[in-house]
Amino acid sequence: MLTTQLSFTFAVIWTLTIANIIAVAICLLFIKPISRMCFMPFYSLVPLILVFVFIGAFASNRTHTDLLALMIFSFLGFMMRRHGWPRSPLVLGMVLGDKMENYLWLSYGRFGFEWLARPGVMILFVLLALSLCYPILQDWKDKKRRRERAALDQ
Amino acid sequence: MNTWMKSEGLAFTAFVGCANAGALWVARDWPVRASIGVLVLGIIGVTLALCQISRDLRLQKTAQDRSTFEAPQIATEGKWGNIEIWSWIVGFYLLIISIGFMPAVPLFVLAYSKFYGARWPLSIGLSAVAWSLVYGVFETILHVPWPTPLIYSVFQT
Numbered sequence: 001m002l003t004t005q006l007s008f009t010f011a012v013i014w015t016l017t018i019a020n021i022i023a024v025a026i027c028l029l030f031i032k033p034i035s036r037m038c039f040m041p042f043y044s045l046v047p048l049i050l051v052f053v054f055i056g057a058f059a060s061n062r063t064h065t066d067l068l069a070l071m072i073f074s075f076l077g078f079m080m081r082r083h084g085w086p087r088s089p090l091v092l093g094m095v096l097g098d099k100m101e102n103y104l105w106l107s108y109g110r111f112g113f114e115w116l117a118r119p120g121v122m123i124l125f126v127l128l129a130l131s132l133c134y135p136i137l138q139d140w141k142d143k144k145r146r147r148e149r150a151a152l153d154q
Numbered sequence: 155m156n157t158w159m160k161s162e163g164l165a166f167t168a169f170v171g172c173a174n175a176g177a178l179w180v181a182r183d184w185p186v187r188a189s190i191g192v193l194v195l196g197i198i199g200v201t202l203a204l205c206q207i208s209r210d211l212r213l214q215k216t217a218q219d220r221s222t223f224e225a226p227q228i229a230t231e232g233k234w235g236n237i238e239i240w241s242w243i244v245g246f247y248l249l250i251i252s253i254g255f256m257p258a259v260p261l262f263v264l265a266y267s268k269f270y271g272a273r274w275p276l277s278i279g280l281s282a283v284a285w286s287l288v289y290g291v292f293e294t295i296l297h298v299p300w301p302t303p304l305i306y307s308v309f310q311t
Contacts, residue, residue: 043270101191
């Protein structure tokens with residue numbers, strides 16, 4: 001594309017740029033009336049949202065199985081919400097899972113397990129470990145605070 | 155948090171752990187290219203599920219509440235709480251399967267809005283808007299091939 005059809009590539013890039021500028025302008029223009037939707041009664045919003053959720057799920061692959069997957073994932077999300085599990089990591093995993101798998105395979109295929117010893121990867125692993133330890137540390141701090149408060153009360 | 159919720163949480167964690175373990179078991183003989191993602195994520199999933207189970211069990215013994223990293227749950231509206239909204243979702247799904255998307259959309263919107271106290275003009279207007287959007291965008295412009303509803307097969311036989 002870049003060597004043989006450079007003008008076409010630039011046309012695509014410029015089209016996307018201009019489309020984004022127009023979209024932002026339209027959104028800014030209608031931001032006030034759109035924000036008023038928050039004050040609409042729930043019975044006029046919920047059915048429309050549900051309809052588009054179902055159609056969106058079906059339109060991706062156009063099979064019945066997608067609707068079933070929607071029901072299963074709805075239940076999973078409901079249970080996660082019910083028991084205080086954060087859902088954002090699951091959504092991130094669903095979006096980035098494909099890429100993660102591809103690049104994991106590429107790294108493994110190219111370097112074997114040696115890629116784990118590279119500085120960039122090690123820094124990322126340290127950050128990951130810190131993010132995993134943070135909730136445990138927070139929990140431990142909370143417990144300590146609670147114990148101190150109990151001791152003060154006595 | 156009552157005992158029922160704690161047991162349910164424990165069962166949910168166990169289910170997630172078993173699902174991950176099942177994925178690992180299924181992928182054990184696959185070639186590396188196919189199984190690498192499943193193995194990595196499955197091992198992490200099983201480990202985290204085991205940690206969560208041990209934590210839940212410990213909390214169950216000490217009768218403490220599990221700390222979460224989220225805002226407190228919003229109280230569900232309506233008489234039947236969660237069952238109510240789940241009934242609507244499952245009902246809509248069954249309606250789509252049985253009579254198809256195009257008739258199910260206005261029927262569902264009409265029933266839902268009317269049930270929760272919308273006036274007739276608003277309910278009918280919302281149903282018309284929903285149906286027009288679905289028909290205009292998905293049927294006319296995008297030509298989405300809707301699934302054949304069950305009612306067709308019943309009438310054909």
